[in-house]
Amino acid sequence: MATDSDLTTLTAAEMAAALAGSEVSAVELTKAHLARINETDVQVRAFLHVASDGALAAARAVDERRAAGEPLGPLAGVPLALKDVFTTTDMPTTCGSKILAGWQPPYDATITARLRAAGVVILGKTNMDEFAMGSSTENSAFGPSRNPWDLARVPGGSSGGSAAAVAAYQAPLRICGLVGVKPTYGGSSRYGLVAFASSLDTPGPLTRTVLDAALLHEAISGHDPCDSTSLDAPVPPVVAAAKNADVAGLRIGVVTELTGEGYASGVLSCFNEAIELLESLGAKVIEVSCPHFRYALPAYYLIAPSECSSNLARFDGMRYGLRVGDDGTRNADEVMSLTRAAGFGAEVKRRIMLGTYALSSGYYDAYYGKAQQVRTLITRDFSAAFEQADVLVSPTTPTTAFPIGERVDDPMAMYLADLATIPGNLAGNAAMSVPCGLAPEDGLPVGLQIMAPVLADDRLYRVGAAVEFALDQRRGHRLLTQARGIERAPGPIGEAGR
């Protein structure tokens, strides 16, 4: 019988196989994960809420259905942690904000419902930057999560808690040495996803391997009538692509604007090694230029705050969430102001103010309108590049994980962490980050970003799986087995950067 720590280091596909072969029960698997959370989360702080009872009940139900010979989905009984941006009827949903502290949503997000229907065991809700605004989880109202590779560093964002959770139960995302996928916009439902910027929000999987991401991608995707931007199109064959992993003859375009200046040398050396590796596997590597990508960051920081200022107007203290100052002497306007002043953190307020300004009468055309035009130019750059190449690649982030506190007082430095991923976010095409090695200078994971055209999500998985397989072969083991943060943990961490 496998020990608890063995069970928590398996990939989701391995867990699924062990469950299907009755080598382990869903209840045993869930108990092992809950024990690991109990043991490590004091330091990692990945979770905002752990749903022990609910998880065990879901696991028991899967075991009973399996014993009864009922047909089960490929991920039935496999545990997962949900980012606290998805509504859940049986757990609080805070989105990392005080304004939603304790809120128990009256309905499940479509993704939550699909996971439940697939028999996936939801362990709890993970920490995030408040309303997903940030790149480190330092903007969470409930304190930062930590990078399991080095507890003094950030786990990335805004899904840092999720990333820390997936990586920690080995020893987000790109800077935690994980696989993260942004499906084509509209490929995964936004119903029940607390809205930040509606034209950009795209839920997706964050996992240990490319195959795991594909299994989850398939489980959560597909048309949802509750989301008018959801695509009524077949889900791309991502699982088959992850198993195929063949890049022979594939045209891979290196985006010249997303390498070079501003990128750390260790990031570039890992990236270049990955490109050579892909070439050795038979891919044709070319350089492509996307000249308008240099305007992506400024356009994003007009579009995202504009949409955020509109979406977050709903938090008015009237129908749900926090209400402050309602003592019978104040009118609704005053209570609303007091509620928002107390409930939102500094970064959220900054973006609401930027967005309100950008959308104000007389400035709308010059800011939001102009940014949307830039967005079209970026989309055209992508279209032209995809005529020459089947997929585009770049490093996922300009640097490896930065220390907690380093950038909290410098929003611009924080915004630059997303430099390479923002063009794809604006255009809405599919993108993946897959680990491509450890930077020589600090030993921290580097991500390879792969971008594919709209609804060609399967190409990400072909390339990602090829890189992952070749690197694992060369290394002789999976990257995550090298994570060392938890073992050398220095106890509770002080007031870094405050």
Add this chain to the structure above:
Amino acid sequence: MTHAADLSNVFREDVVTPCLSADVVLSQAPAAEDRRFKVPRILAED
């Protein structure tokens, strides 16, 4: 640009589907009374 996949004018059949009950919705309200949201006064006193 409106949608990555050139999607516009999304319609559905005009059919009635179940929705949340008032009790469920009001259960999370900061204040409620007589099956309604209770809010601070919205007009200034004379």
